[in-house]
Amino acid sequence: MIESTGGTSGSSGGPHELPLRERKKRATRQRISDTATQLFLQRGFDTVTVAEVARAAEVSAMTVFNHFPRKEDLLIDRIPEAVEMFTGAVRHRAPGETPVAALRRLALDLLEARHPLSGVDDDFPPFWRIVLDSPALRARAREAVEELEGALARALAETAPELPDPRLAAALTVAAYRAVYVASASRLLAGRRADAVAPDHRARLDAAFDAVERALAGMERNP
CATH class of the missing domain: 1.10.357 (Tetracycline Repressor; domain 2)
Known part of the structure; x- marks a missing residue:
């Protein structure tokens, strides 16, 4: 019921209403989630590592975990x-x-x-x-x-x-x-x-x- 298809979490207010820092944060989260979803679709969840997601999204593994505390939350992100x-x-x-x-x-x-x-x-x-x-x-x-x-x-x-x-x-x-x-x-x-x-x-x-x-x-x- 809580699943997503790579969409960003949070629904209050449109992006244009948010401060620049928050918009950038949400954009990064969205990019990581979208990248992870594509990798999982191509290869399956269990064979893709967080490090691979980070490289493909062009962020550090720490950045991934800052947005998604658990690997599972990369897909079940809503x-x-x-x-x-x-x-x-x-x-x-x-x-x-x-x-x-x-x-x-x-x-x-x-x-x-x-x-x-x-x-x-x-x-x-x-x-x-x-x-x-x-x-x-x-x-x-x-x-x-x-x-x-x-x-x-x-x-x-x-x-x-x-x-x-x-x-x-x-x-x-x-x-x-x-x-x-x-x-x-x-x-x-x-x-x-x-x-x-x-x-x-x-x-x-x-x-x-x-x-x-x-x-x-x-x-x-x-x-």
């Missing part, structure tokens, strides 16, 4: 962006809007934009094959889901006091989103086109968030 988006949707939701409604809106917006975090785009299957072929990447993807769940639980605890169990609410929401993501990814890996998958993905998202809303309503009635 963890910070996912955390920012999901927690931001909860923290900055409109007055009277429930957390689940805000997260549903985010999910549908991601689908509409064909954002990598939506999981629906014809360009994504090659990336997923790299992940599926590497035990290390699969393990990192699972950790990323746990990180997102923990961050969302904290945001819910701070902004939705009506929820009796924020951690359970976060777990239900992330699990529901992940289930829809994985189902659509499987169909794309099997050869379906994104335009054919998108309508069902949208319907599944709505059904998933409906289920989460019913579950949380039950929790509120039976604290």
Whole structure:
């Protein structure tokens, strides 16, 4: 769910709004990630070293690690962006809007934009094959889901006091989103086109968030 296709993390503000130093930092991160992705696509994740990525990106290995603490994060690089988006949707939701409604809106917006975090785009299957072929990447993807769940639980605890169990609410929401993501990814890996998958993905998202809303309503009635 947290995977990318070599895009830079972070979504707040356009590059033109950032100071020059930050723009350069993001450009370097983007170049490293893009270079790593191409090498992994050509040769597989496990056979490419960080030193090779650094040489190809024309930076030092230390620079690579400054941007990506772990080799796996060179490919699964949208963890910070996912955390920012999901927690931001909860923290900055409109007055009277429930957390689940805000997260549903985010999910549908991601689908509409064909954002990598939506999981629906014809360009994504090659990336997923790299992940599926590497035990290390699969393990990192699972950790990323746990990180997102923990961050969302904290945001819910701070902004939705009506929820009796924020951690359970976060777990239900992330699990529901992940289930829809994985189902659509499987169909794309099997050869379906994104335009054919998108309508069902949208319907599944709505059904998933409906289920989460019913579950949380039950929790509120039976604290």
